[in-house]
Amino acid sequence: MDDLPLFPFPPGPVMEPPPEYAERRSGCPFGKVAMRTGGEAILLVRHRDIAAATASPLMSRNHARPQVPRGNSPDFLYAPDLLINQGTDTHAKVHRTVTRALGPSRVASTSEFVGSIAGALLDSAPDTAGPADLVAAYTSPLPLLVVCRLLRIPDRDAARIHAWAAAYAQVISLTSEERDREVEDFTGYVAALVTRVRDDPGDSVLDELASPAAGLTDAELVSVVKLLVSAGVEAVSTALARMVLQLLLDRRAGWTQLRERPESVPAAVDELLRLAYEGNVAALRVATGKVELPSGTVAAGQAVLLAWIAGLHDPEVYPDPTRLRFDRPSVRMIGFGGGRHICPGAGLAKEILRVALTTLLDRRPDLRLAVPPEAIRFEAHKIGNVIQELPVRW
Template identity: 50%
Template structure:
């Protein structure tokens, strides 16, 4: 495709945590242009906040990657094409699973889970500091483990199974290396393990709310529970881990000036979490949608059967909505965060993910206020299916 007139997506990444440089140009000059996906299919790349905000709430855009007319993101096997995945299920099944998940992770339930997040965070800091060490890898010892150990504890899964779950999750989301045969074997192991979890009779708080949902007679089948729980243990763990790692890198760069301001001013960690979600989110990934009817958006019309890519970080850095978008302003105003989707696909785990991020920031501030980077060199960032991941973060405290 050397003579292909369409630019390739993903766009070339910028250094560090910055959005790809081409997003700004496209917002100004080409807000409705097409790009070429790794599979060879094409899609319209949406880069303005107005277009993405209109798209996420539209029933005319489907997330189902198995629709006959849906383009493929890549030619390789991918968890997005799992027929049991929530977004690929029938409308009835999707509505039931989404309703159960949303109730299980509503404001009241997440508030009840906050002590668990606190205990996990403190235990991780204890493990980092109890032997007298004054430094370590914040990703390996904290940002990667806090979401994993929180969700596994809420599901009644032994902490010692965490490493296996990360291997299975990486294979399922295609975010860790391996041959297709290796990933297939690990995904099968993952499914068997999760089936044992949901049928094992655990009384753990979150699992109980999924198996026996509060305030409704609705019950999910075992297969639906397996699919939902597997999603929570994969994307539901990797997404907050990715954001927390990126958030801490952002706070600790430039001689940790933003971290020291967070400590000194006692900034509300929820406000800081929300602003960091906007600022760093997951990198240059974009969500693929297929139009099931002609759809009119502010920058153009998507024809039925056409595909769009929702470039989250471009929308979240759109200066038309967020003045000084590169600045960290924890109490900035603005519209509802578009990165959690909208409509019937609004992320049911959004409150739990935000809570993990806010508590993770707050406990580090309380326990390790002197955090700083332990290297002057570049921090490695790996482009994966779930986003641009900070793979190691050497720090001192």
């Protein structure tokens, strides 16, 4: 293992994947890497391999399995109550229930209030030629307030929820003891929220999940809410900031295109999610049986890393992959997973992003970067490379 390349690779240029991915796609598409947290795994870098792996029921996402490599630092993915770490029947029940609660009718019903929150955030931001941090003013609070509304969390608790979600998803630096305290407080808050909603039903996503018909236990519901808050806030916020930055690169070429053709925003969301995917991260799977993939065979018990950004830049599927194009043929977004582990909130996330971009184009048409792209500061975390500040003018 000492001779294996270390993963994750060093970061590439601004908003571009590390060059090692292209090298491995052409010369070593099914080779092993040593994980910096410990253990080794096959690194998948071709779109067809990643798509096949996500669809295979033999590729387990359960991080609690004894064969799964793990490091010395705490990681929320190894939490025993996490949905992905549940048995097959429990996972199927919970995943089915959450998917139904976040289905097309719920997505359609959120558009108006997402737009109202987005508009209010931009209206409250000062009209100034001076630099403003778009992360603090818009890309961070928007998904936070939307998720709070969907889960009946009062706005007055939003700041606490944000801090807890960041600690749970490990997008802030804390000691093990500090993180344990934050997660314990987060769990206690969510447990009290679940009790309150069960005692006083309403019409939110949480109410649907807490209804007797859903059949979820309190423990299952608490785990689901923690995951929805963390993914719905941190992942969407990270994606939105990266998408806006991508549009503002190359002398605002993408931004100008969308201003001239706002009807392209839905297609732009798909393309931006591909091109601006959350950096140099990969999902861990362990084969529970022999799995035949296009580039090779995975033995039972073998760990595999799915390098999303490599697959999303595979020229076999996306010709000229570093180019921003809103007219690409539709391809299933592998970044949302697949099979029984496909993200149940994918439709909702895309709708939040669509409304966020539409509102930003309408309210801040002259948006532009206030600093050179290379001055934008990223930090690598479990969910990807998070933009710390996005200085802009409008």
